[in-house]
Amino acid sequence: MPFPKLTHLQSRVAATLAATLLLVILYLVLLSPRFAYAVEVVLPGDHHCHLQIQADSEIVNEVQCTPELNDYWDEPDEDRDGEGGEDENESWESAVIARAPAGLISLGNNQFQQSNIKIGETQWWVFPKETVTGPKSPSMSGLPAYLGASNMPAHDQYISHELKRRDSSSSEGLAKRSTTVYISLTTCLKPSLNTTSSSGVTLPQLEVYVSLDESLQKPGPGINSTVLQTYQADGGYMNATVEATGDVYISVAAPNSTSFSGIYNYELAASIDGYFHQVDTLQPFLFFIDSDVGSALLVTDNVTQSASNSTNYKEWMDITPPYTIFVSNTNDSSIQGLERSYCALNQLAQIGKGKNGVEVGMTNWGLGKKPKEQFYVTGLNRSSTYYGFLAMDGNSTNSGNGVIGGGGKVWQGMNFTTKAEVAYAVPSNTSVNISALGKTYDSNAINSYTNFSNSLQQIQCNTSPESIYSLAVDCNDCASAYRKWLCAVTIPRCYDFSSSLPFLQPRNAGQAFLNGTEIPVDDPLRTSPITNASRNPIIDTQIKPGPYKELLPCQDLCYDLVRTCPSALQFNCPKGPWLNASYGVRDPNSDITCSYLGADYYLNSAWSFHGRTHVLLYTVAVFWVLWTS
Numbered sequence: 080m081p082f083p084k085l086t087h088l089q090s091r092v093a094a095t096l097a098a099t100l101l102l103v104i105l106y107l108v109l110l111s112p113r114f115a116y117a118v119e120v121v122l123p124g125d126h127h128c129h130l131q132i133q134a135d136s137e138i139v140n141e142v143q144c145t146p147e148l149n150d151y152w153d154e155p156d157e158d159r160d161g162e163g164g165e166d167e168n169e170s171w172e173s174a175v176i177a178r179a180p181a182g183l184i185s186l187g188n189n190q191f192q193q194s195n196i197k198i199g200e201t202q203w204w205v206f207p208k209e210t211v212t213g214p215k216s217p218s219m220s221g222l223p224a225y226l227g228a229s230n231m232p233a234h235d236q237y238i239s240h241e242l243k244r245r246d247s248s249s250s251e252g253l254a255k256r257s258t259t260v261y262i263s264l265t266t267c268l269k270p271s272l273n274t275t276s277s278s279g280v281t282l283p284q285l286e287v288y289v290s291l292d293e294s295l296q297k298p299g300p301g302i303n304s305t306v307l308q309t310y311q312a313d314g315g316y317m318n319a320t321v322e323a324t325g326d327v328y329i330s331v332a333a334p335n336s337t338s339f340s341g342i343y344n345y346e347l348a349a350s351i352d353g354y355f356h357q358v359d360t361l362q363p364f365l366f367f368i369d370s371d372v373g374s375a376l377l378v379t380d381n382v383t384q385s386a387s388n389s390t391n392y393k394e395w396m397d398i399t400p401p402y403t404i405f406v407s408n409t410n411d412s413s414i415q416g417l418e419r420s421y422c423a424l425n426q427l428a429q430i431g432k433g434k435n436g437v438e439v440g441m442t443n444w445g446l447g448k449k450p451k452e453q454f455y456v457t458g459l460n461r462s463s464t465y466y467g468f469l470a471m472d473g474n475s476t477n478s479g480n481g482v483i484g485g486g487g488k489v490w491q492g493m494n495f496t497t498k499a500e501v502a503y504a505v506p507s508n509t510s511v512n513i514s515a516l517g518k519t520y521d522s523n524a525i526n527s528y529t530n531f532s533n534s535l536q537q538i539q540c541n542t543s544p545e546s547i548y549s550l551a552v553d554c555n556d557c558a559s560a561y562r563k564w565l566c567a568v569t570i571p572r573c574y575d576f577s578s579s580l581p582f583l584q585p586r587n588a589g590q591a592f593l594n595g596t597e598i599p600v601d602d603p604l605r606t607s608p609i610t611n612a613s614r615n616p617i618i619d620t621q622i623k624p625g626p627y628k629e630l631l632p633c634q635d636l637c638y639d640l641v642r643t644c645p646s647a648l649q650f651n652c653p654k655g656p657w658l659n660a661s662y663g664v665r666d667p668n669s670d671i672t673c674s675y676l677g678a679d680y681y682l683n684s685a686w687s688f689h690g691r692t693h694v695l696l697y698t699v700a701v702f703w704v705l706w707t708s
């Protein structure tokens with residue numbers, strides 16, 4: 080069950096609920112001596128068994144799911160561990176803070192705890208011996224495998240590493256009996272800056288202190304001890320592993336600072352199965368494809384390299400999209416210092432899961448036609464730079480307490496910029512809405528395709544091999560070449576008119592710009608029929624985008640069409656200057672200098688983009704799916 084992530088407002092509600100539940104507990108405490116026992120502080124080393132309590136009543140089970148009781152049952156028949164003292168007359172926020180110094184609050188396996196902490200304060204937790212030595216959780220099914228290359232995504236690397244580790248620990252482990260404990264922390268809220276200028280002020284990150292020694296049960300700042308291990312969060316995230324045989328004492332400290340005031344809120348979890356919260360700091364695993372003035376299209380890297388007829392490929396294509404995305408303006412400071420924290424991004428990112436503005440889907444378009452997840456992000460401002468973070472909610476199918484990796488995962492952030500001018504990736508006009516725009520282009524292309532299809536049927540395609548026009552190619556190849564050519568020609572890829580890239584062709588110069596300005600009548604752009612109008616008259620008459628620049632379709636699309644289609648269809652490519660005015664040439668360095676469907680983006684060997692590359696936005700995504708399915 081997902082645990083409530085408390086914002087300030089929500090914590091009000093939680094506090095009220097908490098107070099009510101506390102009264103219930105209090106009532107039960109007074110009635111039941113066993114319960115009174117449960118509310119005592121259980122010091123490390125104690126082995127109280129509170130088995131009965133759980134079975135006692137539904138209320139208790141419900142209380143278990145609120146932040147009041149800071150302990151959980153790992154297994155229905157296992158021990159229940161330590162307990163903090165309760166201040167029944169206080170809200171949950173202050174209750175946690177107040178009782179922390181008095182005792183240690185225990186952490187359950189894969190059960191996160193959420194707490195507020197004031198600047199300068201330290202809070203103490205314990206991951207008890209019984210849990211450390213307890214049984215591991217059954218292994219999960221996991222996502223379909225990543226097959227076929229050396230650059231495995233981090234989550235698979237992690238899982239296989241994990242499996243190896245478990246194998247080895249099960250053989251050697253008996254002698255040593257030490258268990259790897261995975262400790263992770265994410266900062267969900269940060270204190271506020273109490274100066275107006277934020278320049279040069281960085282958020283002090285939470286500190287985590289770990290001790291495995293009974294002699295140091297309350298590790299923390301200012302303690303000089305050899306058994307103390309110190310960690311500091313980075314971007315609101317901290318992870319650590321320790322080899323433990325007994326209680327693991329963990330403390331969280333909020334460093335003193337004069338520049339900030341207020342509280343932090345954090346999630347802390349410990350596990351013997353794997354990290355509850357995860358990050359991938361090495362790669363964004365996310366690529367920017369294209370944007371217009373208000374939306375952007377991004378994709379993950381290939382999630383598998385396996386062949387399109389394999390089961391693995393099919394599994395990936397059929398999966399419920401496992402990833403999510405968070406997007407925030409780079410000058411929105413609310414996520415600054417918390418970029419690696421799932422709970423922070425989930426609450427503070429401007430666009431993300433649970434908010435409007437992201438459509439997701441599995442797709443196989445792009446280089447290699449491998450499965451990947453695509454994100455269509457809307458609600459962006461023009462000419463603005465955004466951070467994009469790929470993330471996973473819990474383990475992708477389940478999140479929250481009891482789930483291995485239930486705290487989610489965040490990848491390294493990347494950034495992208497939306498376009499400045501009112502020029503879509505396809506020629507457009509502000510007064511035409513995006514779906515009408517898509518329909519105009521699609522129906523135009525589909526009409527052309529229907530005409531072509533009819534003509535193709537006149538040719539003897541599905542007859543005996545002897546009467547087929549060529550042995551090397553057939554009508555399916557022709558149809559496929561025609562679709563590729565048609566997409567590139569009827570839905571031109573558009574750049575801002577101001578772009579000075581040499582391979583772009585100005586179009587529609589005869590029309591006024593959207594702001595009313597016109598290009599002078601005697602300008603060469605207007606005297607040449609090539610630049611004065613669009614290739615496709617429907618664009619000028621129905622969409623009226625004003626002047627724009629076209630990324631010309633690649634010459635080979637035309638040559639392929641001529642080569643694969645029956646000569647009876649009489650396709651021909653233009654020659655001389657007309658060829659260069661209508662078609663572009665592929666760059667030998669494979670930068671995108673001409674348009675071809677499926678070659679949506681270009682990756683250089685260093686895994687980053689080299690130059691701006693373009694696909695048609697949404698329209699063609701739909702179009703492509705229609706025609707390749």
Ligand SMILES: *[C@@H]1O[C@H](CO)[C@@H](O)[C@H](O)[C@H]1NC(C)=O
Pocket residue numbers: 168169
């Ligand atoms: C809370 O209860 C304690 C005793 O348990 C009492 O001393 C304190 O005044 C109470 N605080 C409030 C705000 O009622």
Ligand SMILES: *[C@@H]1O[C@H](CO)[C@@H](O)[C@H](O)[C@H]1NC(C)=O
Pocket residue numbers: 199200201300301332333334335
């Ligand atoms: C903050 O300063 C106080 C007083 O100097 C000290 O007791 C406390 O340990 C400090 N807190 C942290 C987290 O360093």
Ligand SMILES: *[C@@H]1O[C@H](CO)[C@@H](O)[C@H](O)[C@H]1NC(C)=O
Pocket residue numbers: 219220221222474475476477481482483
């Ligand atoms: C996520 O966790 C749940 C419960 O722990 C498990 O049933 C499910 O298979 C896991 N999903 C994946 C993709 O590992």
Ligand SMILES: *[C@@H]1O[C@H](CO)[C@@H](O)[C@H](O)[C@H]1NC(C)=O
Pocket residue numbers: 303304
């Ligand atoms: C910690 O203790 C060691 C030896 O006891 C000493 O050399 C060192 O200076 C101490 N460090 C601090 C910060 O007190």
Ligand SMILES: *[C@@H]1O[C@H](CO)[C@@H](O)[C@H](O)[C@H]1NC(C)=O
Pocket residue numbers: 273274337338339340
């Ligand atoms: C920030 O606020 C705290 C108390 O709210 C104050 O002590 C401190 O001086 C302030 N710092 C600055 C730089 O204004």
Ligand SMILES: *[C@@H]1O[C@H](CO)[C@@H](O)[C@H](O)[C@H]1NC(C)=O
Pocket residue numbers: 237313317318354356357358359360361
């Ligand atoms: C642990 O944190 C480091 C960076 O602090 C990160 O590189 C690594 O991927 C994290 N491990 C997991 C499993 O998230």
Ligand SMILES: *[C@@H]1O[C@H](CO)[C@@H](O)[C@H](O)[C@H]1NC(C)=O
Pocket residue numbers: 386388389
């Ligand atoms: C998939 O197709 C390739 C050739 O395209 C073939 O060699 C392979 O046997 C096929 N695999 C399956 C599982 O059908």
Ligand SMILES: *[C@@H]1O[C@H](CO)[C@@H](O)[C@H](O)[C@H]1NC(C)=O
Pocket residue numbers: 366379380381384445446447448449682
């Ligand atoms: C995906 O795989 C194809 C080849 O299979 C490769 O060309 C491409 O660079 C890979 N990465 C992305 C992000 O498309």
Ligand SMILES: *[C@@H]1O[C@H](CO)[C@@H](O)[C@H](O)[C@H]1NC(C)=O
Pocket residue numbers: 408429458459460463
């Ligand atoms: C868009 O700009 C407005 C005004 O500057 C700002 O308030 C808003 O947060 C921005 N939205 C996004 C998603 O960047």
Ligand SMILES: *[C@@H]1O[C@H](CO)[C@@H](O)[C@H](O)[C@H]1NC(C)=O
Pocket residue numbers: 410462463464
């Ligand atoms: C955000 O950045 C843009 C430039 O990218 C700037 O024009 C705008 O004023 C900034 N907004 C805020 C609120 O700082």
Ligand SMILES: *[C@@H]1O[C@H](CO)[C@@H](O)[C@H](O)[C@H]1NC(C)=O
Pocket residue numbers: 409464493494
């Ligand atoms: C965006 O990313 C590029 C490189 O990937 C980096 O140089 C640039 O500083 C980033 N911009 C922002 C606003 O973070």
Ligand SMILES: *[C@@H]1O[C@H](CO)[C@@H](O)[C@H](O)[C@H]1NC(C)=O
Pocket residue numbers: 500576592593594595596
């Ligand atoms: C109108 O827009 C065009 C292209 O965006 C620009 O070159 C021109 O200066 C603008 N005219 C006015 C009056 O803003």
